[in-house]
Structure formats: structure tokens, C-alpha cells
Amino acid sequence: MRQDYEMVVGLEVHAELNTASKIYCGCRNAFGKEVNTQCCPVCMGMPGTLPTLNEKVVEYAAKMGYALNCTINPVSKQDRKNYFYPDLPKAYQISQFDIPLCEHGYLDIWVDGAEKRIGITRIHIEEDAGKLIHDDSFTGTLVDFNRCGVPLIEIVSEPDLRSSADAKAYLDTIKSILEYINISDCKMQEGSIRCDINVSVHKKGEPFGTRVEMKNVNTFSGAVRAIEYEANRQIEVLENGGTISQETRRWDDLKGQNFLLRSKEDAQDYRYFPEPDLLTIVLEQDYLDSIKASIPELPNKKKARYIKELGLPEEDASLLAELKEKADFFEEVLHAANIKPKSASNWVLGDVSRLMNETNKPINDLGIDPKQLAEIISMQEQNKISSSAAKQVFEEMLKTGKAPSELVKELGLEQVSDTGTLQEIVDTVVANNQKSIDDYRNGKTNALGFLVGQCMKASKGKGNPALMKEMLLKVLEG
Amino acid sequence: MSTMELYQLTAEKLSAMLANKECSSEELTRSVLKRIEQKEPEIAAYVTVCGEEALKAAAAIDAKRAAGESMHPLAGIPLGIKDNICTRGVRTTCASRMLENFVPPYDAFVMEKLNAAGAVMLGKLNMDEFAMGSSTETSYFQKTRNPFDTERVPGGSSGGSAAAVAAGEAVAALGSDTGGSIRQPSSYCGIVGLKPTYSSVSRYGLVAFASSLDQIGPMGRSVKDVAMLYSAICGRDNHDATSALREYPDFAKELTSDVKGLRIGLPKEYFGEGVAAEVREAVSKMAKELEKMGAELVEVSLPSTDYALSAYYIIASAEASSNLARFDGVKYGYRAKDFANLTEMYEKTRSEGFGAEVKRRIMLGTYVLSSGYYDAYYKKAKFTQLRIQQEFAEAFTKCDLLLTPTVPDTAFKLGENVDDQIKMYMNDILTVTVNIAGLPGMSVPCGFDSKKMPIGAQLIGPKFSESTLFRVASAWETSVGGFDLSRTLA
Amino acid sequence: MNLDIKHLAKLSRLTFSPEEEAKFEKEMANIVAMVEKLPDLDASGALIDPDNPMQMRKDEVVNQPNRTELLQNAPEVQAGCIVVPKVVE
Structure with a gap:
């Protein structure tokens, strides 16, 4: 116009x-x-x-x-x-x-x-x-x-x-x-x-x-x-x-x-x-x-609250507030553990919504306990498990119904943050990837991603990627 | 009348005879059907006679009675039904070409009640088309004649009902009253007719003319018969949102004739210039008679009476224009034969299906509701209605009921008023106020004029005061030794 | 008073021949003159009667429809539907 x-x-x-x-x-x-x-x-x-x-x-x-x-x-x-x-x-x-x-x-x-x-x-x-x-x-x-x-x-x-x-x-x-x-x-x-x-x-x-x-x-x-x-x-x-x-x-x-x-x-x-x-x-x-008393908090009010009080992006707030069941689920997850609203939102709008689409089921029929999901998110936020491990726990939880903490132990997914162990892995990767180190030093900064990936692989996915990245940088820049 | 024929008797008498097995319903029904066969060529009260079905129903009732079942007082009594009351499986025409072949797949609430009581339906009675008229001359099918003088109209719109009851072609009948359609023909034909309190009888299945004014009511040859029939049809119906939530007594059982101490109001506006001297005298005589029996006469005033006819014609026509819009040739009823498109189908169907009087009312109703005129006509009429209601309420602080003439004059000749709508509408001038105010009104015979035509007196009471009306009417009836229908029943 | 018979007839879905129309116009003018006799009341305010409240119906399905019976009076039926001349919008 x-x-x-x-x-x-x-x-x-x-x-x-x-x-x-x-x-x-x-x-x-x-x-x-x-x-x-x-x-x-x-x-x-x-x-x-x-x-x-x-x-x-x-x-x-x-x-x-x-x-x-x-x-x-x-x-x-x-x-x-x-x-x-x-x-x-x-x-x-x-x-x-x-x-x-x-x-x-x-x-x-x-x-x-x-x-x-x-x-x-x-x-x-x-x-x-x-x-x-x-x-x-x-x-x-x-x-x-x-x-x-x-x-x-x-x-x-x-x-x-x-x-x-x-x-x-x-x-x-x-x-x-x-x-x-x-x-x-x-x-x-x-x-x-x-x-x-x-x-x-x-x-x-x-x-x-x-x-x-x-x-x-x-x-x-x-x-x-x-x-x-x-x-x-x-x-x-x-x-x-x-x-x-x-x-x-x-x-x-x-x-x-x-x-x-x-x-x-x-x-x-x-x-x-x-x-x-x-x-x-x-x-x-x-x-x-x-009748007035029977009116729940409405989506437009919820959306405003999510944006203003929880600091969520408008798009997240819209999508979460759109359906009452989804919003209720999100809030249950959020209140079940001390986690960031954005983390809870990412999960509800990500994996949970994907599952809803795949199975064509409403959110409450997926068999997900909001408390357990909150536990997974919490462990991830506290670096106890990696994000890929978190997804693995989520999938296993759906299949077996077992508690996330139990699954983490069972599958040996606890994230390794012990610097001694991690330093060994980093040293091995550095020793075996001289070409990538040269590339990095010649300005190809994306070689760092490859090296972090190699470290993760060597740690069987359990190493804390942030720590290993830090250690790699020390070697490369040092 | 030396030996009484069954068709000549009242429902009260017949009910007792049936209970005592002095006659059967089949014998009674045969007697009335034979009377119908004799009188119809002359009176033409029925649009449809259901002889076979009536005899079958009568036989079924007789069998039930023989089996010792407890019976309603109206069980086995043959009744006529005005042709705007829906009867399942029996065509309901409203005396219109529009509904010439309409067979309702449902019963009106009053028919459900009468069927449950075991009353026998003789057939459907002629009327003014869609109940619009005061002479039954606007019927598409036939002109009904007054049994007292076949040169004269039976009144309307329930003219078929009144003529049938007066002529012995039905023991009693149902009519409907929007502006006087039960009371005026009852007056013209020398019988008793009640327009009940608005909301006391369900309108479900009554083909609507003016929803806020229409009321089904009983018509009979005695006060007790009318009370019996009223008791059978009144009561709450969950299918009519305007139906009152209340219990009703058995009006016939509790009927007394004691008028001592009752204050009877005579509204001066109802005894004015426009009322024939003979009619005024007859009603005044009745008032004096009631006074002799212990009632007190009080003069009261209803100053807005002059406006009632205007308010009535505006409100009734407005509602009618909307109520009759559904007759469009789509779902039921008449559909024109040749048309090029939808609009033409609508216009041809309605122009060919409705008679002139119905068209006049539809046009008037459309006019008073149309953009720019609503406030000046419809709204003003509704406020006038409120004022009339207040004036009645005021009058009823001074008296228990009102006594007036039912109609300004006795029955006129066929064709006399057909081209003068205003003169025809003036017939309703003493009855419309009752509908406007939602009150019960009853017409009882109170003598004959010099042309030997019956005169009717109207009793008007506060809402739900039917018992009082019956009481006064019964006292009067007793004092005159019953209403004289010897000429029409012979 | 401004009685536009043609307009009213159109609104009412009625048609009149010229002779009928002339007759109607005269009759209607008389009738309107009669009904115009109304008192000068303040016709503001709403047409509402809170002293006579309505009893409402419970939300229950009670009907058992019978299509044959419902359509038995219809002038033209096809495929379980009522037929009208083609509606063009």
C-alpha cells in the first residue's frame, strides 16, 4: 500500500x-x-x-x-x-x-x-x-x-x-x-x-x-x-x-x-x-x-507476561501462549526446576512440538512429565550433560519412562568437566591434527569447530565442549 | 325442543352422561357428525371434517372407559378446532390458499393436551385468512354464515368456531384471539368465549398472526363448558418461552356463582356514542341484575381507550409482516407456477397465495417497521401499550373486574363492510385493549336486539383472574336460566 | 405521511397490478390515517421488561429428526434438499 x-x-x-x-x-x-x-x-x-x-x-x-x-x-x-x-x-x-x-x-x-x-x-x-x-x-x-x-x-x-x-x-x-x-x-x-x-x-x-x-x-x-x-x-x-x-x-x-x-x-x-x-x-x-471467575489467563495476557516478565522473544511468547495446553505445559516445566525460561521455551517449541507434529497428538497425550523434562533441562544448564546427551536422555525417557537422572547414569552420559582428563584428550587431538592447526593459524578460523568436534568424538560425547574449546584456544593462540 | 338430541347438549351434561354410560362417545360423535352433514350446506363452518378419524377416536375412548380407566372430563367430547391450530397429519390451512395443502408433522401444545384428555376432534374450522378479519369473509375457501341469520356474518376471525358451536356442529371449540377474534364472533353467535390471560395457554403450534397478542381460547354454549375446556388447555409449556410458570386450578370444579361483594367497574369510554343503544341497554341491564345479586357497580375511566385501536393495528401488523414472511414458497405451502428467478418466485407466490386483507396488514406492518418510521409508529405504539396497561392496573385498584359491551353492534350482513376497512376495524374497538394489556376477556350472551340477533357482554379482569370472570358469568347465566340457543340448535 | 407503495411491496415481496396498486394506495392511506392517532408520548427508552424474565432452556439434544416428515410439505425436493431457483450472488 x-x-x-x-x-x-x-x-x-x-x-x-x-x-x-x-x-x-x-x-x-x-x-x-x-x-x-x-x-x-x-x-x-x-x-x-x-x-x-x-x-x-x-x-x-x-x-x-x-x-x-x-x-x-x-x-x-x-x-x-x-x-x-x-x-x-x-x-x-x-x-x-x-x-x-x-x-x-x-x-x-x-x-x-x-x-x-x-x-x-x-x-x-x-x-x-x-x-x-x-x-x-x-x-x-x-x-x-x-x-x-x-x-x-x-x-x-x-x-x-x-x-x-x-x-x-x-x-x-x-x-x-x-x-x-x-x-x-x-x-x-x-x-x-x-x-x-x-x-x-x-x-x-x-x-x-x-x-x-x-x-x-x-x-x-x-x-x-x-x-x-x-x-x-x-x-x-x-x-x-x-x-x-x-x-x-x-x-x-x-x-x-x-x-x-x-x-x-x-x-x-x-x-x-x-x-x-x-x-x-x-x-x-x-x-x-x-462466569467471570471461570475465565483463565488469556493468551494475549500470557504473551505479554512472557515477553515482559520472562524476557522471551515475541515469537516464542506467541507460539507458547497460542494454545492453553501448551502454555500450561511450558509453565509447569518452568516451575518444576530452577531453569531459564528461554531453555524451557526452546525445549517446548523444539523437541516437544516436533513430537506433537510427528505423532499428531495434543501435548498432554505425549506422555511427557513436565518435572522430568525440567530435570533434563536443568542438568543441561548445569553442564552435567551435553545438549546431545540431553536429547538422548529425552528420547530414552519417552521410550522407557525411566527418570532422567537414572538414564544419565545408565547410559554413562554424565559430562566430563575434569580438566586433567579433558587436557589429555585435547593434547591427543592437537597431536593428530597438525593440518587443522596450521589452517587455523593461517586465518581459517572455522578449523576450530572441527577440532572441538574431534575432541567431543574422542571423549565419546561426554566432554564439556566449552572447556575443551577453551583449552584448544590456549594451545592455538599460545 | 321436546326430546334433546345429543348434539344439542352441553359438554358438562355430556361428560356426566358418558361417565354414567348413558351414551357412548361414538353415539355422541355420530350425532354431531350427522348435524354437521345437515347444517354445513347452510353454515359452512368447517374447512375440513375428519368424520372417520373422529369416530375411530371416539370408539377408542369408549373402549378405554369400558376397560375402567379413569377418564378426563373431556374424554369422548367432540370438539372443533380453528384451522390455525396445528394438527399432526390433518391439514392446517389458516383459511389461506398459501397453506391449502399444508399438513403439519406436529401437534400444537393444546392439541397434545386435548388428545391426552381424550377429546375427539371433529375437524378444522373456518376463519378469516390468517385470523385477519372480523367476519370470516376473508377465508380463501368459503363464507361462514351466522346460525341466527344466514344473511349475516358469524363474526371473526374465529367465525367457524362460533358458528359451529351455536349451530350444534361441535359441542365446544377452540378459537384464537389477537384483537377480539374469540369474543366478537362469540358475541355475534350468542355463545360464551374466553380470551385467556396472555401466557396462560401455550402458543406452540398456533400459526402466528401477532405473537405478543395471540392467545388460543375456548368457546362453548355454557360458562362451565368454557371453564372445562380452559382447564384442559392452560398451563406451562417449555416450548413456548412466553408461557407463564405457574399452576392453575380446575376452573370448572371450583366454579361458583356468588358475586356478593364483587366490585364491577363500568368504564365510561366503552359505553360511548359508537355503541348501539340496544347494546348499551342490554349490558346496563346485566349490570343492574348483577348488582341485585350483591355486586357493587363502580364507574371507572380508561382514558387511553381511544388510542388502543391505533396501537393495536400497528403492533399486530408489524408482527404479522414478520411472522408471515416465512410463507415464501420455499419450504411448504403454495408455490407459484411460473417464475424466472428467485425474486419472482417470492413475489408471485406471496401475491397469489395471500388474500387482499393479509396483504394490507403485511404492507402496513412493513411500513411501520421500515427505516425512518419505526420510532413514529411501532415504538410509539409500544409506549401507548404501556400506558394502556397502567390505566387498567389503576382501574383494577377500584374494582375487581370490568363489564363492557363486547362489540359496538350485533352481526352485520355479509358483504356489508368488505370494502370499508376502517368500518370493519371498528368492530375491534372494545376488544383490542384486552389483548394490548394481556388481560383475560370473556364474552357472554346478554340478550337480543330488535333484529333478534344476539348481544354479547364482555368481562375483563386482571391477569390470571379467569376464576372471577367465570364466577360472574356463571351468576349471570344462572339468573337468566341458561343462554338461549334454541333457534340455532333446533 | 409518505406512503411509497412500490417500495413497501418490494420489501414485502408482493407485486400489484397498476389497478390493484391504485386501490391499495387509497386503502392504505385511510388505514395509516387511522393508526396515526397516537398520544404524544416520549418514545425514547428501551422496549424491555426486566420484571418478566425468561426461563431459558437447558443445553440438551432432544430432537430426533425425521427428514421425510420435514420435507413432506416442500414444493420441490431433490437429493434430500429443498430446491429453489438458482441463487446467484
């Missing part, structure tokens, strides 16, 4: 909640079932049927509200949003209009090494629509109602985002919070988290431009592409002397372009009014307090 312009982005994230039943009826909330087998007269909008609100939906939405520092309205209501579409059987969506469940919150995100606060306008509950199946071999469109009535929360941000990177960080953080408090499966490929994007651009120092809404953004990477595309499109229009009109555009991720869906003149008139089939949602303070 051109440097003289700034973009302003606001996001509306729709997340499906992972309740057992749907929001307004007792149908199963399940994905991927045979068409029209997860619906009933209520979610199909049959005449005379009535909605009844699932209490779990309210609980989950309030949880997200607390997670995003919102005020939870103890009294709220539901409204009808009226429009005709074949995937909307009642021809209205039950949503919340002027009194959402949660409002006035914020979310702190990390972007490019700095923390940034994004305002949360509101979070409300609503029902999902069905699915339209298009098939080119067929002249009509097929309607599957299984998704009708799947509970959604819509999280609306303030227009506080200033780049696609901001948006990406915001979306990643939202997703990770949803997973932390376990209210959504966040399966992008199943469409369980989607977003609408508002974008405007303006010349730096000038007032905000007219915003354009983009719909049909189903992936986070798509969101980044869509935002950049739209900002550039608007700049091009402006640079060519045009004006931006308030309109709705549809993002086509395959084509990497968006298309006009509705101009301002065709704006839908949704005729919102209070849903007469449902009464007021009234939440007692005790109930709200218990």
Missing part, C-alpha cells in the same frame, strides 16, 4: 459456539451430517413453531464478553432482523439489535513488537442460517437446513485496526481466546469462524474516508488478502479522481478480488424489532460473577 495513505479497518467476527444443541431448539449442533437430518420444525421455521433460548449460548457469550473486557448487560433482549433468503427459513434472523449481551470492551494485541489496544464495540448472540448448495450440473439451488439455528456470537470491533497485520494479529488473538475458553471449535474449513470487514482509506493527516463493507471472508489469510486488495482498490479509485461510495462488496478468495454486492441505494432495510416470541434475558449478578 502507498506510504502516503492510511487504512482504517473494523472487523465483525462470527464464531459458531460448540454447544451440544442449537440456539433455539433441541436439535444437535453438529457439522458434516447428511443434509437435512439435523433439523426440526422449529429451526425450519414451520408455522406455529416457537424458539426457546439455550442458556449455554448466553453463558458462552458472556464468557467471551469477560474475556474481551466488556460490560455484560444484566438485562438484554433479542430482536428480529427481517430479510428474504432461501437459507433463512423464517425470513428473519433472531439476533440482538440495540441491547447486545456485551459491549464496551477491548482487546490488547501484539503487532511488530508492540502492544496495541483494539476497542470491542459489542458481542451479541444470534442464529446461523442454512446452506445453499450450488451445482452447475443442475438448474436450481439446493437448500440444507442443518446449520439453521447453530448458535453464533458476533464480535464487532471498533475501527481501530490500521493494517492487514493488525487485522491478522487481532483475528489470531480472537481465535486463540475462543479456544482458550473452549466455546468454539474455530474450524475455519468448517466455516465455524468467519468475518465481515469494513475498510476505508485516507491520506495521512486527513479525515477518515468512506467505509466499504466486505462479506464472505472465510479464512484469516483471506482476510489479509481482502483488506490489502480493498485498500489498494480504494486508493486507486481516489488517485484517479473518483470517490468511494458506501457499499457492500463480496470477496472472492479464489479470484483474489471483490465484487459489488449492493450499493448504498440498495441497502437492506432489516426492519429490526424486539422478538415477541422471547422474553427479556435477565442475568443475576452471582451468575455473572461465577
Whole structure:
């Protein structure tokens, strides 16, 4: 994007909640079932049927509200949003209009090494629509109602985002919070988290431009592409002397372009009014307090703490905090022994994560005792074992389940730091590698690495490499 | 009437006869079905008659009774059901082309209750299309006639229910009332009809007209019959979020006729210029009679009554425009034949499937909710509703119930008002306030005018005061020696 | 009052012939004139009734769907789905 312009982005994230039943009826909330087998007269909008609100939906939405520092309205209501579409059987969506469940919150995100606060306008509950199946071999469109009535929360941000990177960080953080408090499966490929994007651009120092809404953004990477595309499109229009009109555009991720869906003149008139089939949602303070108390430390806060208090690099902090189980595991390792956070992080993000990928298992199913891992790290930090020995102990521990200290003894991996023993090894290596010594002295400093390697080999991997390196240098420089 | 036919009797009497095995439900059902066959060409109260199913159900009930099972008071009693109440496996049309062939795969909650009680369903009764109207003339299928004078309308929208009960084509019936749709036809046809307290009867399975005002209610030939039927259908339903969480007494069992010490309010706004003199006189006579029996008469005022009709038509139409949007030709009901695309399918389906009155209400509802008009109409109407509710509450500090005419005049002639919507809407002027305030309202016969057409009096009480309404109605009924339906039952 | 019959009809997914439209316009004008009779109330504030709170439903799966029954009233069905004219977006 051109440097003289700034973009302003606001996001509306729709997340499906992972309740057992749907929001307004007792149908199963399940994905991927045979068409029209997860619906009933209520979610199909049959005449005379009535909605009844699932209490779990309210609980989950309030949880997200607390997670995003919102005020939870103890009294709220539901409204009808009226429009005709074949995937909307009642021809209205039950949503919340002027009194959402949660409002006035914020979310702190990390972007490019700095923390940034994004305002949360509101979070409300609503029902999902069905699915339209298009098939080119067929002249009509097929309607599957299984998704009708799947509970959604819509999280609306303030227009506080200033780049696609901001948006990406915001979306990643939202997703990770949803997973932390376990209210959504966040399966992008199943469409369980989607977003609408508002974008405007303006010349730096000038007032905000007219915003354009983009719909049909189903992936986070798509969101980044869509935002950049739209900002550039608007700049091009402006640079060519045009004006931006308030309109709705549809993002086509395959084509990497968006298309006009509705101009301002065709704006839908949704005729919102209070849903007469449902009464007021009234939440007692005790109930709200218990929900608030159930919120764990959230990934964005954890990440900030890891950076600020543990001194971890931002990338480490992000990766560790991303999943609650991973962060919990990391902290258990860290607290089990007096070790450096960075060492623990290296292990969790290194060997442990590799193992997770290889076995496709969650961290807690790997069979690793955080205390034992901490012991390995501790021994390594204290030079009792070398890093290669540490890896060997780790592998053996996984296989045998034996304690690390036991394995170190059993395998004879204790690191040798006795200077007398090491000096003998160094002397032998020096005596047998005259060419490398000459090379080093002629300025080929990488010969030192080779010599250290030879020492390690001679010590059968047990010699303290730092000490042996020191001794070698003494000989070479001396 | 020298020898009484079974179809002429009240549910109360028939329930006792069935219990004493003086007749069987099958005999009773046959008697009513025969009456239906005789009277339908003239009255046209039914959209669908389920003769075979009714006889089968009756026989099953007789068998249960013979086996000594304990029976509900309504077991074996043949009832008619308004055609906007969903009946599993029996088409439910709302008297609309839109739902001409709609067969619900579910029962309304009230039907579950009646089926469990062993009541026998005779069929589905005609009504104004989607319950929008006051004469049953907006039905897509047929025009129902008033059994007292077949040149006249039975009232509406539950006109089929009222006519059937008055003509002996059902022992009792269910109707629905959004702005007077039970009380006005009950008044026109000389029967008793109750619009229960909003939230006391589940709306699950009642095809919605205006969700915040609709209520299913009983219609019968005696106060006790209506109390029996009300007891059978009221109660909490977990499938209706607006259904009240409370227990109800057996209204029929506890029914008394003692009005001593009851304060009966006469709201002056309900006895104004627009009300026919004969109607005013009949209701005043009833008031004086109740006073003689020991009730106290109090004059009260409900100053916002003038605004009720506006508030009602705005709220009801707004909700209707949304409730009826689902009839789009996609999932069920009528779908137009020729269309080029989705929008055309929607527009043709709805334009061909709905009648003119339904379209007017949808358009009005769309208008009052549309961008820029919501505050001026819908919101204002909702605040007016609050004021009307407060005024009723205020009135009920001075009296226990109110007595008013049900309708300003008696039944009009078919076709008389079809082209004058405002005149038609004025029919509801004395009944809509009750729906607006969520109160129970009941119409009881209180005499005849010079055209020999029945006049109805309306009793209105605070929320959940049905027992009091039954009590006063019963005292009146006793004092007049029962309501006179000899002409229509003959 | 500004009654745009064409716009309202479009929002309501209804169509009228020119004659019908003229008749409707007249009728609607009368009806709107009738319902405009409302007191001058302060219509600010929310339409909400906290004194009548809603009892919510437990999160339990209770339905046993029957697709055949659910689709028995549908005008057109194919492959277990309801068919509508091609939706182009």
C-alpha cells in the first residue's frame, strides 16, 4: 500500500459456539451430517413453531464478553432482523439489535513488537442460517437446513485496526481466546469462524474516508488478502479522481478480488424489532460473577507476561501462549526446576512440538512429565550433560519412562568437566591434527569447530565442549 | 325442543352422561357428525371434517372407559378446532390458499393436551385468512354464515368456531384471539368465549398472526363448558418461552356463582356514542341484575381507550409482516407456477397465495417497521401499550373486574363492510385493549336486539383472574336460566 | 405521511397490478390515517421488561429428526434438499 495513505479497518467476527444443541431448539449442533437430518420444525421455521433460548449460548457469550473486557448487560433482549433468503427459513434472523449481551470492551494485541489496544464495540448472540448448495450440473439451488439455528456470537470491533497485520494479529488473538475458553471449535474449513470487514482509506493527516463493507471472508489469510486488495482498490479509485461510495462488496478468495454486492441505494432495510416470541434475558449478578471467575489467563495476557516478565522473544511468547495446553505445559516445566525460561521455551517449541507434529497428538497425550523434562533441562544448564546427551536422555525417557537422572547414569552420559582428563584428550587431538592447526593459524578460523568436534568424538560425547574449546584456544593462540 | 338430541347438549351434561354410560362417545360423535352433514350446506363452518378419524377416536375412548380407566372430563367430547391450530397429519390451512395443502408433522401444545384428555376432534374450522378479519369473509375457501341469520356474518376471525358451536356442529371449540377474534364472533353467535390471560395457554403450534397478542381460547354454549375446556388447555409449556410458570386450578370444579361483594367497574369510554343503544341497554341491564345479586357497580375511566385501536393495528401488523414472511414458497405451502428467478418466485407466490386483507396488514406492518418510521409508529405504539396497561392496573385498584359491551353492534350482513376497512376495524374497538394489556376477556350472551340477533357482554379482569370472570358469568347465566340457543340448535 | 407503495411491496415481496396498486394506495392511506392517532408520548427508552424474565432452556439434544416428515410439505425436493431457483450472488 502507498506510504502516503492510511487504512482504517473494523472487523465483525462470527464464531459458531460448540454447544451440544442449537440456539433455539433441541436439535444437535453438529457439522458434516447428511443434509437435512439435523433439523426440526422449529429451526425450519414451520408455522406455529416457537424458539426457546439455550442458556449455554448466553453463558458462552458472556464468557467471551469477560474475556474481551466488556460490560455484560444484566438485562438484554433479542430482536428480529427481517430479510428474504432461501437459507433463512423464517425470513428473519433472531439476533440482538440495540441491547447486545456485551459491549464496551477491548482487546490488547501484539503487532511488530508492540502492544496495541483494539476497542470491542459489542458481542451479541444470534442464529446461523442454512446452506445453499450450488451445482452447475443442475438448474436450481439446493437448500440444507442443518446449520439453521447453530448458535453464533458476533464480535464487532471498533475501527481501530490500521493494517492487514493488525487485522491478522487481532483475528489470531480472537481465535486463540475462543479456544482458550473452549466455546468454539474455530474450524475455519468448517466455516465455524468467519468475518465481515469494513475498510476505508485516507491520506495521512486527513479525515477518515468512506467505509466499504466486505462479506464472505472465510479464512484469516483471506482476510489479509481482502483488506490489502480493498485498500489498494480504494486508493486507486481516489488517485484517479473518483470517490468511494458506501457499499457492500463480496470477496472472492479464489479470484483474489471483490465484487459489488449492493450499493448504498440498495441497502437492506432489516426492519429490526424486539422478538415477541422471547422474553427479556435477565442475568443475576452471582451468575455473572461465577462466569467471570471461570475465565483463565488469556493468551494475549500470557504473551505479554512472557515477553515482559520472562524476557522471551515475541515469537516464542506467541507460539507458547497460542494454545492453553501448551502454555500450561511450558509453565509447569518452568516451575518444576530452577531453569531459564528461554531453555524451557526452546525445549517446548523444539523437541516437544516436533513430537506433537510427528505423532499428531495434543501435548498432554505425549506422555511427557513436565518435572522430568525440567530435570533434563536443568542438568543441561548445569553442564552435567551435553545438549546431545540431553536429547538422548529425552528420547530414552519417552521410550522407557525411566527418570532422567537414572538414564544419565545408565547410559554413562554424565559430562566430563575434569580438566586433567579433558587436557589429555585435547593434547591427543592437537597431536593428530597438525593440518587443522596450521589452517587455523593461517586465518581459517572455522578449523576450530572441527577440532572441538574431534575432541567431543574422542571423549565419546561426554566432554564439556566449552572447556575443551577453551583449552584448544590456549594451545592455538599460545 | 321436546326430546334433546345429543348434539344439542352441553359438554358438562355430556361428560356426566358418558361417565354414567348413558351414551357412548361414538353415539355422541355420530350425532354431531350427522348435524354437521345437515347444517354445513347452510353454515359452512368447517374447512375440513375428519368424520372417520373422529369416530375411530371416539370408539377408542369408549373402549378405554369400558376397560375402567379413569377418564378426563373431556374424554369422548367432540370438539372443533380453528384451522390455525396445528394438527399432526390433518391439514392446517389458516383459511389461506398459501397453506391449502399444508399438513403439519406436529401437534400444537393444546392439541397434545386435548388428545391426552381424550377429546375427539371433529375437524378444522373456518376463519378469516390468517385470523385477519372480523367476519370470516376473508377465508380463501368459503363464507361462514351466522346460525341466527344466514344473511349475516358469524363474526371473526374465529367465525367457524362460533358458528359451529351455536349451530350444534361441535359441542365446544377452540378459537384464537389477537384483537377480539374469540369474543366478537362469540358475541355475534350468542355463545360464551374466553380470551385467556396472555401466557396462560401455550402458543406452540398456533400459526402466528401477532405473537405478543395471540392467545388460543375456548368457546362453548355454557360458562362451565368454557371453564372445562380452559382447564384442559392452560398451563406451562417449555416450548413456548412466553408461557407463564405457574399452576392453575380446575376452573370448572371450583366454579361458583356468588358475586356478593364483587366490585364491577363500568368504564365510561366503552359505553360511548359508537355503541348501539340496544347494546348499551342490554349490558346496563346485566349490570343492574348483577348488582341485585350483591355486586357493587363502580364507574371507572380508561382514558387511553381511544388510542388502543391505533396501537393495536400497528403492533399486530408489524408482527404479522414478520411472522408471515416465512410463507415464501420455499419450504411448504403454495408455490407459484411460473417464475424466472428467485425474486419472482417470492413475489408471485406471496401475491397469489395471500388474500387482499393479509396483504394490507403485511404492507402496513412493513411500513411501520421500515427505516425512518419505526420510532413514529411501532415504538410509539409500544409506549401507548404501556400506558394502556397502567390505566387498567389503576382501574383494577377500584374494582375487581370490568363489564363492557363486547362489540359496538350485533352481526352485520355479509358483504356489508368488505370494502370499508376502517368500518370493519371498528368492530375491534372494545376488544383490542384486552389483548394490548394481556388481560383475560370473556364474552357472554346478554340478550337480543330488535333484529333478534344476539348481544354479547364482555368481562375483563386482571391477569390470571379467569376464576372471577367465570364466577360472574356463571351468576349471570344462572339468573337468566341458561343462554338461549334454541333457534340455532333446533 | 409518505406512503411509497412500490417500495413497501418490494420489501414485502408482493407485486400489484397498476389497478390493484391504485386501490391499495387509497386503502392504505385511510388505514395509516387511522393508526396515526397516537398520544404524544416520549418514545425514547428501551422496549424491555426486566420484571418478566425468561426461563431459558437447558443445553440438551432432544430432537430426533425425521427428514421425510420435514420435507413432506416442500414444493420441490431433490437429493434430500429443498430446491429453489438458482441463487446467484
